[in-house]
Amino acid sequence: MPLSLEQLLTLQAAADTGSFSAAARRLGKAQSVVSTAIANLETDLDITLFERGGRYPRLTPAGEQILRQARQILGQCEALTAYAGELATGVEPKLTLAIDDDSQLPWLGGILEAFALQFPQVELELLFPLMEDLVEMLLSGRAQLGIGYEPQLPREELCCHSLGRVGLPLVVAPHHPLAGMRQVTRETLQGQRQILATGHGTGPERSRFRISTQVWWVEGDQAMLEIVKKGLGWASVPEVLLAAPLKNREVVRLHAAKALGQPSLQLGLWWHRAHPLGRAGLWLREALTHADIRKAHP
Amino acid sequence: MPLSLEQLLTLQAAADTGSFSAAARRLGKAQSVVSTAIANLETDLDITLFERGGRYPRLTPAGEQILRQARQILGQCEALTAYAGELATGVEPKLTLAIDDDSQLPWLGGILEAFALQFPQVELELLFPLMEDLVEMLLSGRAQLGIGYEPQLPREELCCHSLGRVGLPLVVAPHHPLAGMRQVTRETLQGQRQILATGHGTGPERSRFRISTQVWWVEGDQAMLEIVKKGLGWASVPEVLLAAPLKNREVVRLHAAKALGQPSLQLGLWWHRAHPLGRAGLWLREALTHADIRKAHP
DNA sequence: ACAATCCATCTATTCAACAGATGGATCAGA
DNA sequence: TCTGATCCATCTGTTGAATAGATGGATTGT
CATH class of the missing domain: 3.40.190.290 (D-Maltodextrin-Binding Protein; domain 2)
Incomplete structure (x- = not known):
């Protein structure tokens, strides 16, 4: 990998400020560092990135293209560290929601959409097992949250919050x-x-x-x-x-x-008492708890 | 930027090989380097990436997610260097094609599609100036290739290759x-x-x-x-x-x-004698030269 | 129990990155 | 046209981070 993020960062700073000296000031480094960093990047890539004719260096067309890609890479790196920060503060990387009945999807839609906005990187898994399997999944940790009919197989380890009665x-x-x-x-x-x-x-x-x-x-x-x-x-x-x-x-x-x-059934939100939810799971549980299951959330 | 490509590369190698020692062998470095690199990455991100219980380290769920992003970043870096290689060997970053008559687009479509496949990173600019402006653009370097009607304002500096006669x-x-x-x-x-x-x-x-x-x-x-x-x-x-x-x-x-x-007009492909084309421009000129302007290329 | 790996950690060394200084070039204003 | 400010490239000495290699504890398979 004949490339380093420092180089790309330096390229970006130089392009943004329009001068190597200013870039050095912004990066808190010596001007010679910027100068050599750009020069090294140029020899690495075998491309002239800056036109050094005048007082200020000017990006070449090729430099502009490379800069565009560099910005993208740096953005992704920021996204990675940001996501790592989330993980570090308790957002789980994966969340599984098991639903006993796929007819519940209409009112779930809006909530899941909001979830996607709030936690774009979290992998959400939606499963539709039978009720018995749902309990099993919650007990084994295969799923973190479950939606199912309430007064069934009450288990010591599982908590339940009523979501309301579904008319049939x-x-x-x-x-x-x-x-x-x-x-x-x-x-x-x-x-x-x-x-x-x-x-x-x-x-x-x-x-x-x-x-x-x-x-x-x-x-x-x-x-x-x-x-x-x-x-x-x-x-x-x-x-x-x-x-x-x-x-x-x-x-x-x-x-x-x-x-x-x-005829009607009591719908409930289930989770395991001993498996603490991460931030994303807590958010989702909160959202589901306050949802009105009679309305289709837009 | 508390991150380096070396770290990401090491993470990738460790995940791929399933062992820090094997990763070190693959990277041509000492095992301690891999071990400390991963450890540093973990402290930087404040995340446990590998589960060290057994003989081999296993990726944690969070580690898998981070690895996914790391792979993406590394892929983009490769794309950047690959593109830089192309630029270094004479592919121009930008190519402008000026066309006198937008009715020629149907048969151009297929060629431009092939061009996009061949040179995905090259910015293509399509302009539709008047004939007089087309000549001006070719002379000034604003455009590198032109398609226009032939026996018009023959200029010393411009070359022309006939594309055939368009019936009217x-x-x-x-x-x-x-x-x-x-x-x-x-x-x-x-x-x-x-x-x-x-x-x-x-x-x-x-x-x-x-x-x-x-x-x-x-x-x-x-x-x-x-x-x-x-x-x-x-x-x-x-x-x-x-x-x-x-x-x-x-x-x-x-x-x-x-x-x-x-009634009919002679259509020609124009370029400047003194402005040498890059590899992309040469490819496009070749493709246009051999195209049949009566057929819509798929 | 033994051989073969594995990983974490320590230490000494080396090499690359760095700051600072210098000189030539450019630009704006007097 | 001259001057001061600022720019960039380059050189040099120094420092520090990355590295290799060795060691020890742990695990796995025979």
Whole structure:
């Protein structure tokens, strides 16, 4: 590497100040140092960087190009040291957020965007494991933060902060037999095919919503919604997914009888009690805690 | 700048080889040098880069991130020295190509693309001056290469290589009175408004095509074509511009009587005899010389 | 248990970077 | 045109940081 950052820094100073002496003053060195540094750089690169005709040295066209690249390199070096400073003060280099349900992404979007602005160098990893795996990931340290349904497998080592209750309205396609009814009872629902989500949250949480005698299992909420759109059955779908389909009249809500109750799930933010978060993790946890999960953050 | 390229290079070698001793061997230095270099870098950045528990040091997550940035910086440094090498062997940092007529861009496109691949760091400047200015630019050194119409102001100092003849077919809008005629004569043309290009090639070259008694002047070939499309007159338009409008039936060709002749211009590549071109300029001149100006290079 | 490596640390040396001085050149103002 | 201020290149002596080599403790594989 026939190159040193000192040389590039000297080149930059000389170009900025327009004189070797001024550059030396700015760098707190002797003028001869600047003079020889530039000369050495020139012989190293085999290029004339400055035109020395007159009183002040002038950058040659080639010098301008080299200077441009030098500035870029110096900028990157500054970025490196700045990032190192962040790491030194407790920003973790990598952060993994495990989410039990990808239907939560809409309201997460804005927060993640803000996170990217705040911690541009931190590698963020988003995973969508099953709930059981989510717990495992938090316990093993594979993930630092988790979003999942709350009252499940409460573990000593895990902390949880409630994010609110996610409604799961009953929906069907507009041309579905149930669509025209003023109110549906357990009995009427039982007579029609129910679409249930599997894969995500297969545990007792969702299974307790099983009502019909005839059930189809579908992996993923989005896929479930597509099946409903086709008129193949009714389902409980997370509210956040319904705005557009309801507006486009692809699905309609069912009005459940009082006795049936409104299906809903408690969403929680999880982390490990014994694995302290870095600055980025703390920031993200704070942001998630104060987020409104009913709104899509812009 | 609490940082040196040597340190980054050492970090890279240590990470690549997986051991400080191996890194030292690869760098041709003593093992203690690598060991202290890494240690110094760690204290400079206030970060633990390697986990020293076992026999071999292992990169920490933070170390991986820093290494990524270090690699980028080292890559840029290599690019800088490589570019400097090119400059040293005669590639000019900047090249200006002056073109008399922007209608020539279609066939230039592919060549310029290849140029960008061949000389990614060279700044290319494309200018579209009037012919008189083009000559001036070549004489003053403001431009190194020029494309313009040939037999004009032949200067002692300028060289020219012919690029071929550009046809200038007569066209009108489909609903124009002349459109239906089998053959047009000078007399019939004289009776209709002629659209002539000004700005580019105002000199004797284009003015000699003046036929009609009534003339509109328009700056730029593209603008001229638009006027013709509106049915406001007839014009001689460079062939390269006509492919799409003819296909879309926005304009139609007129068939000129033999006596009238087919208007055309000789296109030439110009440069200054006394200003030697660099490697990039030579490459471009060669490419332009062998190009077929009738085809759009992909 | 032994051989082979590994890394950290210490020390002596060497060489490159540096400050300061000098001289020739340029520019602005008298 | 002369002078003072400032510029850059170059030389020189000195200092200090980078280096090699040796040593010791630790780990791994046989």
